[in-house]
Amino acid sequence: MTAASTLASRVRSIGRGFAVTAAAGTLAGAATVGYGLWEKNQFVLREETLPILPAGQAPFRVLHLSDIHFVPGQNTKAEWLGSLAALKPDLVVNTGDNLSHAKAIDPLLKALAPLLEFPGVFVPGSNDYFAPRLKNPASYLLGPSKTKPDPVELDWPRLRSGFGMGGWVDLTNRNQSLVLKGLRFDFSGVDDPHLKRERYAGWPRGTKGQDSNPHLKVAVIHAPYQRVLDHFTEDGADLLLAGHTHGGQLCIPGYGALIANCDIPTWRAKGLNDWESKGRTTPVNVSGGIGTSRFAPIRIACRPEAVLLTLTSPA
Template sequence: MSDEPKPVERTSRRKFWKRAAIGAAAASLAGAAYPLLEARWCRLTRRTLALPNLPASFRGLSVAYLSDLHHGPYVGLDYIRHVVDWSNALKPDLVLLGGDYVSKSSEYIGPVCREMARLRAPMGRFAVLGNHDNWESGAESRAELDRAGLELIDNRGVWLRRGGDRLRVGGVGDLWTDEQSLPHALEDAHEGDAVVLLSHNPDYAEYVRDPRVGLMLSGHTHGGQVVVPGVGAVVLPSRFGRKYSGGLVQGPAFPVFVGRGVGTSGPPVRFYCRPELVMLTLV
């Protein structure tokens, strides 16, 4: 009696190995595609942050914070439009923009500013420029932000007022591509005031000891974009290692919240580091 497998058994085995090969190929393809998909898988990050000296009338102030949109060849307007719509649906009191709105070419400046013009917040919309904005065209970036009705606060600031209370929102120029004038950003603010400072690059916190700053908001580092589990971010554009990779960090003189960004720079991928729209509540 022959011990050879019956034809039906050979057929079953062929089907099994064929399906296994297809499954392995699909898994490999999915693994390769995932970083591209994560780059557009924006999440909502909600954080409650303490701001020293915050007047009672401002407690609970909601702030939509968007940084590093990087509209360009790899970050399309449809994606930016989705994030803008999402921010508007959350009905923030205030919108703050942390710089790097474009990548690769100045031709993207006008379109992204027109999309950001749709952002809504009753207490205003304030922005600083990032290194990419200055690299592509600082002059055009400033002109298009102004045309969009977004108030640029590089090396200047504004007072937000509720009744007799006030809150200072100031900004400085990008650390890599501009000058930083904290005196102009803070002007007549004193140590008893509540002060939020915008600086695209979080490394700026390492060089500032002004006691009037209560909180700084930054972007720039993207959380590293690619994070290896158990190891951390592979590359970070910071002189201070992984300290300012993302989230709330204690700087030498004040806390810094670093957003991981809405878009991507360089390779259009993210891994274990989803892009984020940040909603802050100040207390």
């Protein structure tokens, strides 16, 4: 065999190796995407217990929903949302990003109708104001997403009105007290910190002498940026509820989230943890979210979730 034919043989061998490797990579990528498309519909209920109620109070159940990102035709998601009413929560808290399509409002309100029968509070996320846009999926890993120029506006006022007509309370840069199961809950909420729209309304002021009575201070936000968690922790919140992160959405089994889409540590991208600021500590529940952008409809090692928080009195 000549030197030339030997070289040609080696080149062909190397080429076959590259082809096999590329084919294997393509198959692995396709399998990963296929799994991610499957996992996005594997809805789960995460349950947590938190002993923060005043002594002697009966257990109180909070259903925390976030990042539904509804798209018309998502029948599996709609059925699952409706089924959550069987939990009979004492309160529903919705921390925003309900939409992912301009025509999603009516089917979303229909899906949530059974839950609108229960007391509820809500704040918006950026995807309640603006529709998502097609972009390079890899950009998600580069840091917190940014609002694009000339965003496509969604009909947030109509969705807000639908929630309000169902009896849920709008906490967008405002506060309100509700008496639920005989206990006063003081709520304070903000507009989406991801858009830098938060304005602090403080806590509701009780009638004369009422602040000495048992009550619970609950802060409701969409994106859990550190500046907002610091503010509410320092301002005496007993509980903070947030979403936005999707739990990382694309996670590594055994490691967790690669990004939180805000400035909290990635290990805080989902779950119930304590937040500390200036000597105060407040429990924070960050929901891993229920949906995805319609342009990135996959989840890896991060199943969509609702959260049922059972608040109890200390033992």
